[in-house]
Amino acid sequence: MNRFSLVLSLSLLAGCGGTAAPEEDVEACEHLKEGPGVSVTAAKDASTALPTVNEPHKRHDISLVVESNGGARGGLVSYASTAEGDYALYLSVDVPVEVTDSAGNAVAFESTTGSVSSCSEVKSKRVLELGVGTYTFRFGPTPQPSVSLVVESAEHAH
Amino acid sequence: MRTPLPLLLLCFGCTLGPGDPFATLSARVQASLSQPAGRSAADGFQRLSTDYQVRFTALRLDATALELVDLGSGATLAFDPARPPPGYGLCHNGHCHRDDGALVDYAVISAEVTGGGGPSAVASLPAQELDVLAGTDLPLSCGEGCTLPSATVGQVRLRIRGLVAEGVVRDGRAQPRIPEQPFRLQALLPEGSELSTPTAIEVSRHASPRVDVALTVQLGASLLDGLPLEQLPTVGGALDAYPPSMPDLQKQVRVNLAETGLDVVVER
Numbered sequence: 001m002n003r004f005s006l007v008l009s010l011s012l013l014a015g016c017g018g019t020a021a022p023e024e025d026v027e028a029c030e031h032l033k034e035g036p037g038v039s040v041t042a043a044k045d046a047s048t049a050l051p052t053v054n055e056p057h058k059r060h061d062i063s064l065v066v067e068s069n070g071g072a073r074g075g076l077v078s079y080a081s082t083a084e085g086d087y088a089l090y091l092s093v094d095v096p097v098e099v100t101d102s103a104g105n106a107v108a109f110e111s112t113t114g115s116v117s118s119c120s121e122v123k124s125k126r127v128l129e130l131g132v133g134t135y136t137f138r139f140g141p142t143p144q145p146s147v148s149l150v151v152e153s154a155e156h157a158h
Numbered sequence: 159m160r161t162p163l164p165l166l167l168l169c170f171g172c173t174l175g176p177g178d179p180f181a182t183l184s185a186r187v188q189a190s191l192s193q194p195a196g197r198s199a200a201d202g203f204q205r206l207s208t209d210y211q212v213r214f215t216a217l218r219l220d221a222t223a224l225e226l227v228d229l230g231s232g233a234t235l236a237f238d239p240a241r242p243p244p245g246y247g248l249c250h251n252g253h254c255h256r257d258d259g260a261l262v263d264y265a266v267i268s269a270e271v272t273g274g275g276g277p278s279a280v281a282s283l284p285a286q287e288l289d290v291l292a293g294t295d296l297p298l299s300c301g302e303g304c305t306l307p308s309a310t311v312g313q314v315r316l317r318i319r320g321l322v323a324e325g326v327v328r329d330g331r332a333q334p335r336i337p338e339q340p341f342r343l344q345a346l347l348p349e350g351s352e353l354s355t356p357t358a359i360e361v362s363r364h365a366s367p368r369v370d371v372a373l374t375v376q377l378g379a380s381l382l383d384g385l386p387l388e389q390l391p392t393v394g395g396a397l398d399a400y401p402p403s404m405p406d407l408q409k410q411v412r413v414n415l416a417e418t419g420l421d422v423v424v425e426r
Contacts, residue, residue: 036240054384056250057240080207082383084196102209102331132196132205133330 042075074140
């Protein structure tokens, strides 16, 4: 291959695959794969204090509880946001998730993707905007007995 | 007229005579209330991650010294913060929690892990209590000793020994968990407590012989994030936000303090 062809090929390669994975994806993959993990059991309802998933740089392994006679599982956990901005929820299995603020208002996801390029452990990535305050994550209904969750700031996603 | 480069270099070399220090240091520390837009609530209150809201009437940080630190072998991170070495717990934002409750800088732990020379302060300037609400701007004096040896300064740190916060707290939820009331946080911090921020200051014959350091500390409502205020005891008519009987809450305050925004500006 002459020098011109080599330069052209490298340029085309850079053009095709030059976009680096978002930093938060890489970080989330690392924690989903290697932890460290924190085990919590989701609450069936909000009548008691909810288990929290606030630990930074950790994977939260959430056991889901049976919610119906049909055996469907789900449950509630709490997340306290300390800064306004975009956050990404990374899940190890694609289960339904709803997010509400402390007044019960639903928070819409800005985007939902089934995977990320950085690893195969992420089965769902959902980005949403949170303010400073406490939010409830409701998982299910799903037949899955558990789901692992990593929460990352996604401020540089846009 | 353009001055030839060799002549400029020659003149610069003349600034350091035999026995002269490598640089002279001037420093100041400023303190201000952190008020990010996302925390702003009505009536001068700021939101907490727990949905409570606070308004400060006093906020003071007792600082004992500003130090310039040569990190030595600790300049290279020698451990995985996600898996701290024995004796350390949660690692975040440049610090790990030692089992005895102290917050220890990554550089110190890295030096321990590698067995190399640890961080050492090449300059230490006495400081004093900083009134955050008043916006203290404190020039630091070091008498006749404001000189620096040859060093690679990788960190500026503020030694601290106490924190006082007072004000009013209320619940931002529709169904308040507690009534609006005063709170007080009076913390005597463990020996060796500090706030630090990375920097890169070369002190050598090849760098400017003048180093001006301005350190800014920003404290705010995040100090009280994560505290279950509804569980706090009342002392003297105010919620005690640093209760001796609740060491986990005291630890949470120290974690929050360690996350404090610290900015350093260096001019040569």
